[in-house]
Amino acid sequence: MGSSCHAKGVSMNMIFEKVLSVIEKCEDLNPKVNLKEIRQEMEFKADLGFDSLALMSLVYELQEAYPALDEMAIADWSTIDDCVKHLERLE
Amino acid sequence: MSSNLCSLFISREISVEKSVCTQEFKEQLLLEVSSIINELASNSEILLRDKDPFRFALIFLAAIDAGHFPVAIPTDLPDFQFDKIKMSRGNPVVLDNFKVTGGSVKASVTGCYGSLTSGTTSVPKLCVLDAVNARACAKAHADSLNIASEDQVIQSLPIYHSFGIIAYIFTTIEVGNRLNFNRAFLGIRALQKRELCDCILHLSPAQLSFVVKERSGGIKGIKSFSVGGGMASTGLLEKLSELFPATKIYTTYGLTEAGPRVTTGVWKRDRPTGYIGESISGVTLAVLRNGVVKKSGEGKLCIKTPYLKINLGADELVDDYLLTRDLVCIDECGSVNFLSREDDLINVGGISVYPKDIEDVVKEYDLITDCIVFKKKSSEYEEYPILAVEGMIEVKLLDDFLKHKLTIYQVPKEIHCFEQFPRFSLGKVNRQDLLSRIKHE
Numbered sequence: 001m002g003s004s005c006h007a008k009g010v011s012m013n014m015i016f017e018k019v020l021s022v023i024e025k026c027e028d029l030n031p032k033v034n035l036k037e038i039r040q041e042m043e044f045k046a047d048l049g050f051d052s053l054a055l056m057s058l059v060y061e062l063q064e065a066y067p068a069l070d071e072m073a074i075a076d077w078s079t080i081d082d083c084v085k086h087l088e089r090l091e
Numbered sequence: 092m093s094s095n096l097c098s099l100f101i102s103r104e105i106s107v108e109k110s111v112c113t114q115e116f117k118e119q120l121l122l123e124v125s126s127i128i129n130e131l132a133s134n135s136e137i138l139l140r141d142k143d144p145f146r147f148a149l150i151f152l153a154a155i156d157a158g159h160f161p162v163a164i165p166t167d168l169p170d171f172q173f174d175k176i177k178m179s180r181g182n183p184v185v186l187d188n189f190k191v192t193g194g195s196v197k198a199s200v201t202g203c204y205g206s207l208t209s210g211t212t213s214v215p216k217l218c219v220l221d222a223v224n225a226r227a228c229a230k231a232h233a234d235s236l237n238i239a240s241e242d243q244v245i246q247s248l249p250i251y252h253s254f255g256i257i258a259y260i261f262t263t264i265e266v267g268n269r270l271n272f273n274r275a276f277l278g279i280r281a282l283q284k285r286e287l288c289d290c291i292l293h294l295s296p297a298q299l300s301f302v303v304k305e306r307s308g309g310i311k312g313i314k315s316f317s318v319g320g321g322m323a324s325t326g327l328l329e330k331l332s333e334l335f336p337a338t339k340i341y342t343t344y345g346l347t348e349a350g351p352r353v354t355t356g357v358w359k360r361d362r363p364t365g366y367i368g369e370s371i372s373g374v375t376l377a378v379l380r381n382g383v384v385k386k387s388g389e390g391k392l393c394i395k396t397p398y399l400k401i402n403l404g405a406d407e408l409v410d411d412y413l414l415t416r417d418l419v420c421i422d423e424c425g426s427v428n429f430l431s432r433e434d435d436l437i438n439v440g441g442i443s444v445y446p447k448d449i450e451d452v453v454k455e456y457d458l459i460t461d462c463i464v465f466k467k468k469s470s471e472y473e474e475y476p477i478l479a480v481e482g483m484i485e486v487k488l489l490d491d492f493l494k495h496k497l498t499i500y501q502v503p504k505e506i507h508c509f510e511q512f513p514r515f516s517l518g519k520v521n522r523q524d525l526l527s528r529i530k531h532e
Contacts, residue, residue, distance in 0.1 A: 028304070030510040045167070051514055052276045053301045060280060071281035072108050075142075075274035 011091065015084045016040050018065065019058075023048075028057040040081045048080075058083075066090050096152040096222070096264060097121055104243075104269040107145055109285060124149045127191065128157050136183035136196040136205075138176065140164040143188075144250040144272045148260045150186060151204065155222050160198030162205030162217065163251040167515075172215065176207075180217075203401065206253040208347045218253070218347050218400040222261075228350045228398035229261035231372040235355035236317055236341055238262065242289045243269035247276050247298065253347040254320060258293055279307040287312025295320040297518025299327050300460065308334030317355070319343035321519055322429055322447065324454045325364050332360070342367050344429065349374075349413055350398025354427050364451050365429040367419075373397050377412055378421055384410045391433055392419045418445075437466040438474045439500040449476055449503065452496045456489055458482045461512055464503065465526060478503035479525055481512045507532060 020038060023029050031038060032049035044050040050058070055074040062083075063069050068090050077083045101117040124146070131137070137154055139161045141147035147163075154161035162180070164173065177185065183196035202222050207215035238244065246259050250272075263270040268291075279302050282290075290313050294302065299318050315338060316331065323342065332340055340358040344367035345351040354376070356368020370376045378390030393412035407413055416433040430445050437444040446464035453462040461481040466474045480489070486506045493502050513524040 032511075049511060049513075051297075051518065053297060053518065056276060056278050056281070056301070060278070071277055072273065072275055 012084055012088055015087045015091070016080070019062070019080060019083060019087070022058065022061045026057060026061050029054055029061075038080070040084060041079055043079050044077060044083075062087065096156050097124075097149060099264045100148065100152055100260070103263050103267055105145065105263075106243075106269070106271045108271075108273055112145075120146065121149055121153070124153050127186065127189070128153045128159070130191075131157075131159065131184060132195050132197075134158050134160070134198045134201065136160045136162065136180060136198045138162050138164050138173075138180070138183055138185045138187075138193070140166055140168075140173075140185075140187045140251070141189065142166050142274065144246060144259075144274065146189065147250050148272075150189075151256070151260065155202065155204060158198075158201045160200055160203055160205060160219075163207070163253075163256060165207065165249065165251050168207075168215075176215070176217075200401065204256070206256060206347050206351075208253075217402070219402040220253070220350065220398075220400055224350060224398045225257060225261050226265050227373065228352055228371075228396075229257045230265040231374070231398075232257060232343075232352040232355065233262045233266045233268075235352075235368075235371045236291065236315060236343075237339075238266055238268055238291055239289075240267040241269075242266075242291050242314060243271055243287070244291045244293075245271045245277075245282070246273055248293055248295060248320070253351040254293070254345060257350075257352060276301075278302060279305050279310055282313075283307060283310050289314045291315055291317070293317045293319070295518045296323040296327070297321075297514070299323050299331060303327050303330040303334065306334065310335075313338050315339040315341060317341040317343050318358075319345060322365060324451060325362075326451075326454055328358050329360065332358075344368065344427070346394070346413075346415060348400045348403075348407070349394045349396050349415075350400070352398070353394055353396070356426065363428050365447055367427050367429050369425045369427065375412075376421055376425070376427060378419060379409060379412075379414060384412060387421045387423055387425075389418065389420045389430065391415060392417045392427075435464070435466065437464075437476050439476070440472040442500045444476060444500050446476065449478070449493075449497060449501050452493065453478065453480065453489075455496075456484070456492055458484050459489075461520065463512075463520060463522065463525065465522075465529070467504070476501065476503045477505040477507070477529070479507045479509060479512070479529060481509055483508055483510060 024035050059071050059074055073086055105112045137159050151161050181196045182194035185193035203219050206218050249255050250259055342356050342358045344354045352371055353374055354368040354370055375395040377384045377386055377393040378388055379393050380390030392415045395412045418430040418433055420428045431447055435446045449464045450462050459480050459482040463479045464476045467477050469475050507529050513521040515521055
């Protein structure tokens with residue numbers, strides 16, 4: 001059990017890094033805070049300043065790595081953690 | 092409880108995201124909604140907020156049917172503003188994502204609903220609108236856009252704003268069209284995954300900009316776009332028409348206080364900048380210039396409409412017209428061109444400069460996604476224009492670009508760059524916040 005929890009934690013961390021990488025590369029995404037300061041528990045709107053259009057841009061970029069990702073997922077994403085958990089389920 | 096509006100609404104074909112709702116599902120949801128509504132004290136004022144747009148629509152209509160007064164609250168309204176509204180309304184009942192809290196306030200009207208003004212003012216104001224008038228306004232708006240019963244209106248803008256209530260809820264009741272609810276805005280790339288047929292898509296200028304950037308044309312099944320809720324640049328409309336050459340494009344204008352729809356026009360390439368169409372059925376337009384109301388010419392837009400809000404102040408009317416703060420030009424044929432917000436007009440040493448004229452040129456510059464011209468006081472010129480741009484660019488190069496395209500009075504004396512403008516939920520720029528950031532620079 002311990003090793004599967006550890007593996008899950010590593011996987012979530014990798015997904016978070018992937019999300020950060022997408023945010024960094026996508027020119028339509030300009031977070032209010034520096035990339036290094038972004039934490040998984042941050043809210044897209046309140047902390048990063050992402051509106052629904054920015055989230056749609058994020059989804060489009062993430063779909064390169066997660067083709068099964070549905071655009072409507074953003075309706076349930078308040079925090080980056082929501083996004084990471086959603087992607088983890090897709091993996 | 093009369094179930095007129097609700098019954099009509101659920102008799103239409105309604106889909107949520109990719110699934111068409113069965114009649115059983117719709118009736119079950121209505122039962123759940125009715126059970127909540129029936130428990131409220133009679134003629135209650137209700138502050139209504141719901142992330143589920145279909146449920147919002149049903150509660151909204153059921154409340155009106157039952158003689159309550161629902162006030163539509165944006166889901167992204169900051170808590171402190173929501174608390175202010177609650178206090179100012181005497182602590183009415185709150186129906187927040189299907190949970191009942193709050194106190195109880197008897198509504199002073201029936202057959203009405205409340206809609207908050209959006210975007211450009213720091214403090215939202217409540218407009219009381221009549222449901223019968225709303226149905227008529229929805230019909231007039233739908234007719235101006237040629238929306239037919241076989242069409243499907245795709246909900247892409249918030250359902251809780253005055254536009255959403257008319258364009259999605261009341262239009263579906265009046266026209267009998269199919270309605271597709273979505274909890275989030277879908278770009279063209281996302282819509283391409285659906286089988287679309289005779290779809291109508293209403294876009295804000297920010298959404299238009301997004302759609303154009305996607306460069307995903309060739310999608311079949313979109314009958315028309317309408318663009319409103321702010322001025323869309325000619326450049327963006329041109330790009331949209333290139334991507335969708337067979338799809339009609341409309342530009343529209345409205346004001347929550349006016350019901351809210353006012354004008355619609357078919358956009359074509361030869362339209363002048365700022366074209367917002369002609370008045371919809373039932374609406375008469377005029378301009379106020381030098382204290383006199385005139386049928387045409389330049390001046391402050393005046394609106395005579397049967398869809399007007401009920402809670403009018405005497406200072407809001409002139410000669411029975413609702414006086415707006417929008418400067419327009421109405422030609423002899425009744426076509427309306429938006430020039431500027433009154434507050435935005437810049438007096439540069441006696442020369443009137445319209446911010447829009449400057450903004451249109453600025454938007455031709457690469458890497459700029461949006462821009463706003465403000466005015467600044469000057470002892471020398473009285474006022475002069477300053478520019479905020481969204482996009483990190485070389486200011487000197489932009490300045491050189493503008494000097495070749497604008498008159499000396501129009502060239503902004505300051506240029507401020509931002510990675511991103513602060514915005515409200517419809518994508519409208521929070522001008523006050525932006526101006527405050529400029530002042531602090």
